[in-house]
Amino acid sequence: MSSAPRSPLDRAALGRMLTRIANAGGRAALHELIEPPARGARRIGITGAPGTGKSTLMRCLAAASLAQGRRVGVVAVDPSSPYSHGAILGDRIRMGEVVGHPEFYFRSLASRSAHDGLADNLADILCAMEQHDFDELLVETVGVGQAELAVRALVDCVVLVLMPESGDQVQAMKAGVLEISDVFVVNKADLPGAGQIAAQVGDVVGLRRYEAGQWVPPVILASQHDAASHQAVAKAIEAYFAWRRNRNNETACRRARAAYHAQSLIHQRIEELLAELPSATFDLPLREVHRRLVTRLSADLDASIPPTQEAYVDVR
Amino acid sequence: MTDATQLHALRGRRILIAKPGLDGHDVGAKVIALALRDAGAEVIYTGLRKSPEYIARVAVEEGVDAVGLSVLSGSHRELVADTVNYLRRAGATGVRVFVGGTIPAEDLEYLRSLGVRGIYTSAMPLDDVVASVAQALAEQTT
Numbered sequence: 293m294s295s296a297p298r299s300p301l302d303r304a305a306l307g308r309m310l311t312r313i314a315n316a317g318g319r320a321a322l323h324e325l326i327e328p329p330a331r332g333a334r335r336i337g338i339t340g341a342p343g344t345g346k347s348t349l350m351r352c353l354a355a356a357s358l359a360q361g362r363r364v365g366v367v368a369v370d371p372s373s374p375y376s377h378g379a380i381l382g383d384r385i386r387m388g389e390v391v392g393h394p395e396f397y398f399r400s401l402a403s404r405s406a407h408d409g410l411a412d413n414l415a416d417i418l419c420a421m422e423q424h425d426f427d428e429l430l431v432e433t434v435g436v437g438q439a440e441l442a443v444r445a446l447v448d449c450v451v452l453v454l455m456p457e458s459g460d461q462v463q464a465m466k467a468g469v470l471e472i473s474d475v476f477v478v479n480k481a482d483l484p485g486a487g488q489i490a491a492q493v494g495d496v497v498g499l500r501r502y503e504a505g506q507w508v509p510p511v512i513l514a515s516q517h518d519a520a521s522h523q524a525v526a527k528a529i530e531a532y533f534a535w536r537r538n539r540n541n542e543t544a545c546r547r548a549r550a551a552y553h554a555q556s557l558i559h560q561r562i563e564e565l566l567a568e569l570p571s572a573t574f575d576l577p578l579r580e581v582h583r584r585l586v587t588r589l590s591a592d593l594d595a596s597i598p599p600t601q602e603a604y605v606d607v608r
Numbered sequence: 609m610t611d612a613t614q615l616h617a618l619r620g621r622r623i624l625i626a627k628p629g630l631d632g633h634d635v636g637a638k639v640i641a642l643a644l645r646d647a648g649a650e651v652i653y654t655g656l657r658k659s660p661e662y663i664a665r666v667a668v669e670e671g672v673d674a675v676g677l678s679v680l681s682g683s684h685r686e687l688v689a690d691t692v693n694y695l696r697r698a699g700a701t702g703v704r705v706f707v708g709g710t711i712p713a714e715d716l717e718y719l720r721s722l723g724v725r726g727i728y729t730s731a732m733p734l735d736d737v738v739a740s741v742a743q744a745l746a747e748q749t750t
Contacts, residue, residue: 303665303668303669303698303699304668304698304699304700305699306669307668307669307670307671308671309671310671311622311671311672314671315620372650373645373646376616376619376645376646376647376648377616377619377620377648378618378619378644378645378646378647378648378649378650378651379645379650379651380641380642380645380651380653381650381651381652381653382652382653384652384653384654384655384666385653385654385655391662391666392662397669398669399669399670399671400650400652400670402650
């Protein structure tokens with residue numbers, strides 16, 4: 293890959309910036325939005341149930357891209373405790389050798405108030421990373437079930453990771469995460485039952501109706517011990533991006549991102565307002581609770597917040 | 609039962625728990641990581657046998673508020689000094705450093721002279737460790 297000369301990666305500056313963005317409350321974030329740069333990175337989302345091998349696959353994909361001369365950034369989301377709000381962010385441990393690469397950057401995030409498999413302010417976090425000249429951003433979601441589809445809006449290519457013995461899971465996923473994925477990876481293919489899962493997914497994908505020129509998601513068997521299988525996944529992703537380049541759907545993509553961005557900001561704000569309400573409020577009739585919440589939300593419109601003062605102030 | 613302020617003493621804080629050097633005992637590091645999480649912190653764990661240089665890189669990359677170094681090998685003097693140096697070189701301004709492990713009393717002063725904010729041995733109750741970390745981080749923001 294030929295890349296124009298670019299400035300060295302300023303890890304300390306980006307690290308501080310991302311912490312500030314992640315800590316911004318719903319209101320503060322609205323007042324200091326990060327503009328997406330003209331040339332964004334290609335974004336790949338890795339999603340799937342817990343324990344399917346998302347992190348390990350991501351390491352292999354990152355290594356392949358680094359070998360091609362790309363600057364690669366990873367964002368890995370782990371769940372926040374609903375009780376303590378704490379989190380153990382452990383995805384970095386699985387990154388092996390690539391963490392030492394000069395063109396590699398890894399950021400762990402806690403989901404905080406997001407319940408969609410992503411993290412608060414992720415839309416801005418990705419844009420802030422793009423300002424540091426990344427060629428590729430990999431986003432690993434929280435280990436998800438059926439309904440965490442938000443990653444679709446923020447990335448260009450969704451890779452769904454499955455594993456053997458997840459037959460019921462495939463049934464359950466038929467409407468949902470199975471529909472939004474561009475590449476399917478059946479991981480741990482050295483375990484029995486992998487072929488069966490691949491066949492089941494192939495059935496689901498094959499029964500769909502495709503228009504001429506539409507992308508048909510490939511199903512790839514992969515294993516940690518089989519480097520060729522990771523090359524096959526990387527190739528499928530390249531093929532997807534090649535297909536996508538000729539497709540001219542940038543407007544639809546931009547609108548979907550904007551819609552998700554607005555939705556996530558408002559979701560975060562409502563979580564904050566709910567936490568601020570005295571708990572006795574919830575003894576009131578639901579209409580009244582609703583009225584109070586909407587009133588508080590509307591009050592944000594009148595509150596003028598000079599960006600220099602309140603934007604990205606800690607919400608702790 | 610802990611009251612709410614104690615429970616969320618570390619809410620929104622990012623803390624790196626790291627094992628520099630060659631010792632392979634990480635039970636202590638994991639116990640501390642879980643205690644910090646239960647106090648509301650977001651804890652990043654490096655895994656075993658990391659170099660001071662790598663730990664500093666992770667600290668700036670992850671934009672953490674604090675680094676906790678767990679050392680049971682007896683090499684704490686060198687490993688902590690190296691990590692503090694690399695942190696400075698990597699531009700990690702304002703990152704607080706804590707040390708845990710088997711630290712003899714005669715080394716406490718030296719570690720403090722390097723800028724270490726808290727030194728915790730296995731004798732210290734977890735609640736006290738959490739309270740001490742929370743206090744050091746609160747001082748930082750004022």
